[in-house]
Structure formats: C-alpha cells, structure tokens
C-alpha cells in the first residue's frame with residue numbers, strides 16, 4: 001500500500017481526490033452506485049489538529065463535523081440528534097429512530113459484544129503499557145453482514161492508538177470511504193477522538209494514519225469534485241489554523257457542551273455573545289457552542305448575531321460564511 005505524508009488533512013484530501021478522479025483503478029457500481037475507485041489506499045497526517053477543509057467550493061460543514069464527533073462522544077444512536085445537522089442521514093435508518101452502523105458512539109462506549117467501554121480500555125491499556133500495540137477500538141461488527149438488506153453497515157473497521165516518542169498516534173481503518181463526502185467527516189471525527197484522548201492522557205499529538213480498503217468518488221459527485229479540484233490552489237493557499245483542544249480531561253466540558261447542543265437544537269434556548277462569554281467553559285468549547293448557536297440562527301431564520309460571529313476564530317467564521325453566505329457572508333458594503 002502506498003502511503004503519502006501530508007501536513008494537513010486538506011492537503012491529503014485534495015491529493016487523494018485528484019488521484020481517484022483522474023486515475024481511478026476501477027469503475028464499478030456497488031449496490032448500483034456508479035463510482036471511480038482505488039483500493040488499498042492511505043495517507044499520513046503530521047498535524048491531525050488541522051482537520052478542516054477550507055476550499056470554498058467544497059462548502060464543508062464544520063457545524064456538522066463537531067456535531068457528529070460529539071454525537072459519537074455522547075454514545076448516542078439517536079437519529080433526531082444527527083439528522084438535524086444532516087437530514088440525508090435518515091436514509092440509513094432502518095426504524096426511523098436510530099442508526100446502527102453509522103452510530104459509532106454505542107460501538108465505542110458500549111460495544112454490542114458485552115457492552116464494553118472500548119475507550120476506557122484504550123486509556124487503561126496505554127496507561128498500563130505505554131508501548132502497547134493493543135489499544136484498539138473495534139467498530140465493525142461481524143453480525144452486520146448477517147442482517148438481510150442491511151442499509152447501514154459500519155464503514156469503519158477499527159481505530160487504533162499508539163504512544164510513540166511520547167505522542168499519541170492514531171490510525172483509522174476503514175473498509176470503504178467516500179473520498180469526497182465521507183472522508184471529510186470521518187477524518188474530522190477520528191482525529192478529534194485522537195486529540196481528545198491525547199489531551200486526557202496528558203500527551204502531545206502524533207501522526208494520524210488513514211487506511212482504507214475501497215476509496216471512491218461517486219459519479220453523482222464527480223462534477224462537484226472536479227469543481228473543487230479546479231478551484232483549489234496547488235499549495236492550498238493561506239488558511240487560518242484550526243484551534244487546539246485544551247489539555248487535560250475534557251469530559252466535563254463535553255457534557256456541558258452536549259447539554260447546550262440539545263437546548264439549541266430544540267430551539268429551547270438562544271445565546272447572545274455576552275451569554276456565551278459568561279459560560280463556564282474554556283474558549284475552545286465556548287466556540288463550539290457558538291457554532292451550534294449560529295446553526296440555530298440559520299435553521300430558525302433568526303437574524304445573524306454579528307457580535308457572536310466576531311467572537312469566533314477566523315477558521316469558523318470563514319466556514320460559516322462559505323456554508324451559509326446569506327446568513328454569515330460579509331454584510332453588504334463591508
């Protein structure tokens with residue numbers, strides 16, 4: 001398997017997209033969906049914190065990325081949570097209430113094989129033997145293939161964490177990955193979990209490796225992927241940095257952020273810039289709450305709160321402006 005090394009995910013994303021789009025190994029149509037495909041692919045990231053895609057033509061949704069990563073940390077399989085941020089995901093729900101293969105939270109924190117908390121196992125394994133190569137979170141469940149016409153089979157096989165040279169490295173193993181859409185959120189979530197775990201263990205962040213069986217671009221996205229590749233400058237151009245998570249145990253902050261997420265998702269609360277500032281959370285997590293409030297303003301057609309926007313890191317402001325230009329683009333005349 002060829003593995004190329006990149007500084008940031010955006011560099012890896014564009015390179016992988018270019019390879020598959022221009023030099024596919026196969027043209028096929030698994031489950032009727034025509035695609036360009038390469039098999040046995042992978043890349044390595046030197047700075048997994050830089051996990052966002054800022055090419056405007058891609059219109060990546062940083063709010064959904066955080067929502068999905070936090071949905072995993074919440075351990076939930078509930079469709080209503082994640083569907084609010086990505087309505088199309090409902091197509092993967094067999095019962096209209098929950099998700100199975102797509103919901104990695106239950107697999108991570110109470111795996112169906114005995115309800116095992118695999119994240120705690122990883123922390124204990126690495127604490128007991130920092131050189132261990134056993135710190136694995138299993139996602140794919142062999143019973144998934146025995147379900148007739150299963151519409152939601154986990155694409156991720158496992159996540160592995162290794163402490164090397166005092167840094168926490170991560171590896172995501174996937175049986176299949178949509179290089180245009182799925183990879184954006186999968187790499188975001190896996191590197192987010194790597195960073196979360198590194199901060200918890202008091203370690204710096206090492207490399208992240210993404211290893212995939214079938215990596216593909218669906219024909220339905222081919223024109224859009226071509227536009228993204230055409231619009232991307234060769235070196236990716238200047239980009240604002242993605243913020244780093246605070247050191248230490250972030251669980252208490254995640255729980256508070258999840259409480260706010262639910263209140264904002266259900267429109268049971270709204271947050272002004274001053275109210276946000278008064279929250280008892282580190283700036284990193286206040287900014288995540290602010291992203292959910294910004295999204296609430298879009299969904300409920302509230303007037304965009306410019307003061308709230310101004311309080312955000314530039315990378316988030318740019319992302320919101322690209323995704324929802326009508327709401328968060330530059331005000332006329334500015």
Ligand SMILES: Nc1ccn([C@@H]2O[C@H](COP(=O)(O)O)[C@@H](O)[C@H]2O)c(=O)n1
Pocket residue numbers: 030031102153155156176177178179181182183186
């Ligand atoms: N985390 C995910 C989930 C799904 N995908 C994409 O969905 C496809 C599912 O179809 P299968 O026939 O493979 O079950 C999968 O191939 C990916 O294209 C993803 O990328 N990431």
